[in-house]
Amino acid sequence: MHSSRVAREGYFADIYQMFKSILIGMRITLKYCFSPVVTIKYPFEKIAFAPRYRGIHEFEADKCIACDACAKACPVDCIYIDKSAPRKTDKKTGKATGGELLRYAIDYQKCMFCGLCTEPCPTDCIHMGKNHDLSSYTREDMIVEFHELGQKGLNTPVPLWAERNADRIPWVQAEKERIERGEVATTEADIPGL
Numbered sequence: 001m002h003s004s005r006v007a008r009e010g011y012f013a014d015i016y017q018m019f020k021s022i023l024i025g026m027r028i029t030l031k032y033c034f035s036p037v038v039t040i041k042y043p044f045e046k047i048a049f050a051p052r053y054r055g056i057h058e059f060e061a062d063k064c065i066a067c068d069a070c071a072k073a074c075p076v077d078c079i080y081i082d083k084s085a086p087r088k089t090d091k092k093t094g095k096a097t098g099g100e101l102l103r104y105a106i107d108y109q110k111c112m113f114c115g116l117c118t119e120p121c122p123t124d125c126i127h128m129g130k131n132h133d134l135s136s137y138t139r140e141d142m143i144v145e146f147h148e149l150g151q152k153g154l155n156t157p158v159p160l161w162a163e164r165n166a167d168r169i170p171w172v173q174a175e176k177e178r179i180e181r182g183e184v185a186t187t188e189a190d191i192p193g194l
C-alpha cells in the first residue's frame with residue numbers, strides 16, 4: 001500500500017517536472033521570437049564590418065621593394081617573396097624600381113589575419129583588407145600569388161562569391177568593379193554600399 005502511494009507521487013512529480021521544463025524552454029523561445037534579428041541575408045544584404053576587421057590582404061605590388069620585413073614579422077612564415085635584384089623606392093613617383101618582383105605570395109592555409117605583416121612595411125604597400133571570403137576548390141588556390149594579380153592591375157583576388165553574384169546583386173557588382181579597378185579597400189567605407 002505504502003509503495004504504491006510512493007510510486008503515484010513519483011509519477012506526478014515526473015509530470016510536473018516535464019511541464020516545468022517545457023514552460024522554461026517555451027519562455028526562452030518566446031523571448032528570442034521577439035528579439036531583434038541579428039542575422040542577415042548575405043550576400044543580398046551587405047555585412048557591416050567591425051572598424052578594425054582584418055580581411056584578405058590588399059597588396060600594392062608597384063610599391064613593394066621586396067625588403068622581406070613583412071615576411072620576417074609573420075609569425076607563421078606564410079609570406080613568400082622573391083626578386084631578381086634589389087629594389088628601392090623612386091622618390092619622384094613613389095613606385096619601386098630596380099629588380100623585378102618575381103614573387104609575392106601569401107598562403108591563406110596558414111595566415112591567421114594577425115596584421116603583423118602590415119606594421120613594418122616601409123612603403124605602406126601591404127594592408128589588411130575587408131574581403132572575408134577566400135573559398136576555393138583546391139589547396140593551391142589558397143596560396144594567393146599577389147605579384148601575378150598586380151600584373152593584372154589587381155590588389156586582391158576577386159572572391160568566388162563576387163564572381164557568382166555580381167550580375168544579380170548591385171553592391172556585389174560594385175565591389176567586384178572596385179577590385180577590378182585596383183582600388184585599395186582598408187575601411188568599411190571603401191566597400192561600395194547597396
Ligand code: SF4
Binds near residue numbers: 076106117
Ligand atoms: S596577417 Fe599575420 S599570419 Fe597573415 S601573413 Fe600577415 S603576419 Fe602572417
Ligand code: SF4
Binds near residue numbers: 120122126
Ligand atoms: S615589408 Fe612592404 S615593401 Fe617590404 S616586402 Fe613586405 S610588402 Fe614589400
